[in-house]
Structures are given as C-alpha cells and as structure tokens.
Amino acid sequence: MKALDEFLRVIQVEKNFSxxxxxxxxxxxxxxxxxxxxxxxEDFKEVEYLHARLFVTKxxxxxxxxxTISRKISSIRTFFRFLNRDYGMDASPFLSLYHPKKEKLLPxxxxxxxxxxxxxxxxxxxxxxIRNMAILELLYATGIRVSECVAIELDDIDFHYSxxxxxxxGRKERIVPFGQYAHDAxxxxxxxxxxxxxxxxxxxxxxxxxxxxxxxxxxxxYILNEMIQKASMHTKIYPHMxxxxxxxxxxxxxxxxxxxxxxxxxxxxxxxxIYTHVTKEHLRSTYMKAHPRA
Numbered sequence: 298m299k300a301l302d303e304f305l306r307v308i309q310v311e312k313n314f315s316x317x318x319x320x321x322x323x324x325x326x327x328x329x330x331x332x333x334x335x336x337x338x339e340d341f342k343e344v345e346y347l348h349a350r351l352f353v354t355k356x357x358x359x360x361x362x363x364x365t366i367s368r369k370i371s372s373i374r375t376f377f378r379f380l381n382r383d384y385g386m387d388a389s390p391f392l393s394l395y396h397p398k399k400e401k402l403l404p405x406x407x408x409x410x411x412x413x414x415x416x417x418x419x420x421x422x423x424x425x426x427i428r429n430m431a432i433l434e435l436l437y438a439t440g441i442r443v444s445e446c447v448a449i450e451l452d453d454i455d456f457h458y459s460x461x462x463x464x465x466x467g468r469k470e471r472i473v474p475f476g477q478y479a480h481d482a483x484x485x486x487x488x489x490x491x492x493x494x495x496x497x498x499x500x501x502x503x504x505x506x507x508x509x510x511x512x513x514x515x516x517x518x519y520i521l522n523e524m525i526q527k528a529s530m531h532t533k534i535y536p537h538m539x540x541x542x543x544x545x546x547x548x549x550x551x552x553x554x555x556x557x558x559x560x561x562x563x564x565x566x567x568x569x570x571i572y573t574h575v576t577k578e579h580l581r582s583t584y585m586k587a588h589p590r591a
Contacts, residue, residue, distance in 0.1 A: 315444030325372035404541035418528035431486035438479035440543030443536035465562040
C-alpha cells in the first residue's frame with residue numbers, strides 16, 4: 298500500500314524512529330486495515346469515528362492491556378494525521394478517541410548483585426565474548442537506547458575523555474560519559490575483536506555482527522538473551538532494562554534528577570521522574586526487611 302509505505306519511510310527517515318518502533322507502527326496499522334476489510338471498508342476515506350470505536354472495543358475483547366491499546370490508538374492516529382497532511386483525508390476518526398489510562402507499572406531493572414552475576418558469567422577472550430561484553434558494558438554505563446547503540450560510529454567515541462556522542466530521538470545530539478569498565482571493554486573490542494570480525498566489510502559502525510555487517514536492534518536483543526542464558530539467570534532481558542538499571546542505580550547512589558535526565562536524553566523531566574518511584578520503592582523494601590519493628 299503506497300500511503301502506508303510512504304508513512305513508514307517518513308517516520309523512519311524524517312522522524313528518526315528506530316527500526317523496532319517502525320515495525321510496531323506497521324503492525325498496529327496493518328491490524329486496523331485487516332479490521333476494516335472485515336467491516337467491508339476498502340478506502341480510508343470511508344473510515345468514520347464509529348469504525349475507530351468498534352476497533353478499540355475489539356481490542357478490549359481480545360484482553361489486550363491498556364498500554365497496548367493506547368499505543369495502537371496513537372500509531373493509527375499519527376497515520377491518519379499523515380493521510381490528512383499528504384492526501385487531504387479526514388483525520389477526525391481517531392482524533393477524539395479516548396486514550397485508556399495506562400497502568401502505573403514501575404520499570405524493571407537489575408539489582409547490582411544480579412548485574413555482577415551477568416558480567417561475571419560472560420567474561421571471555423574469544424571475539425564474540427569481547428564484543429558482547431563491550432555492548433553490555435556500554436549499555437549499562439550510558440543508558441543509551443538500543444537504536445542509539447547500533448547507530449554509534451567509531452568517530453563518536455572519545456577514549457581520552459571517556460565520552461560518547463549520541464544521536465537521539467528527533468536527531469537531537471547529546472554527550473554521555475562512560476566509566477573505566479566500559480572504556481576498557483570498548484578499547485579491547487575496537488583494537489582486538491572488531492578488525493578481525495570486519496573481514497572484508499567497509500563501514501564505520503562501532504558494533505558488527507559475526508559476519509562483519511552492521512549490528513541491528515534485533516541483533517542486540519538476541520545477544521543479550523544469550524548472555525542471560527549463559528548466566529543461568531531466570532529472568533527476561535531487553536535493552537531498555539539496562540537503560541532502566543542505569544537510571545535507577547545513578548539515583549540510588551545520589552545523582553540528581555536533572556543530570557540523569559540529560560544523560561538519558563529525555564525531553565521532559567516527567568519521563569525521568571518514574572525512576573524516583575523505583576528508588577523510593579527500593580528504599581521502602583530495604584527498610585521493611587531491615588528494621589526490627591517494620
């Protein structure tokens with residue numbers, strides 16, 4: 298479908314959305330298109346508010362979470378705004394649609410002893426282990442998004458000052474520091490592993506797959522899950538969990554909220570404040586376990 302293909306190109310190229318986010322948008326919109334086909338609607342011009350309401354009702358009937366439904370409404374609403382802007386179609390069917398209130402779920406993160414177990418289990422001197430350790434160290438040291446991680450180029454790292462240039466959402470550039478562990482792991486990877494993994498490939502991306510090609514978002518997710526299995530940890534892992542861990546550990550150890558906001562690349566402080574709830578819950582849990590009369 299021409300309009301959908303154009304929309305996906307716009308959000309990836311112009312809006313700088315990650316590959317993972319673009320796939321989510323595509324899945325959400327395709328699900329709505331399938332619903333319209335069942336309703337006998339073959340043209341977006343025929344879509345009315347009633348169809349939008351029926352679609353959301355169907356999602357509730359399928360027992361989807363409020364967060365998932367809210368995301369789907371947002372995806373389709375953005376698509377209809379694009380149709381309005383580029384094709385002159387009515388964007389109203391989804392504009393006044395109610396966004397279900399999201400459940401207040403605290404971000405999942407690793408405790409420091411869990412993270413130590415993950416690092417310890419994945420030490421190694423083979424090329425794959427050196428690369429994987431560099432990825433893990435960098436994600437935890439900087440709290441960068443997986444899309445930002447795979448986009449890093451060699452020129453973005455300053456080993457002298459231990460800082461990293463990151464291109465975030467909306468093509469906003471920020472500078473993030475990293476510590477000695479990440480510094481050593483990255484230097485070892487760049488000097489010892491990457492040149493061999495590159496083989497005959499020629500590109501400037503920092504992280505590469507075992508064939509020398511550019512590493513993808515899904516590739517990082519696969520690597521992290523392999524590392525979790527190797528550590529025999531009975532938990533799920535995803536790149537954003539390391540971002541949550543980065544922010545939580547900084548705040549637990551006295552970092553101020555504004556600094557954490559800047560390092561995470563959050564446009565609004567409210568996005569960072571969720572981690573204060575995590576640290577409060579952590580403090581409460583510690584108190585309840587440790588105080589004799591809790």
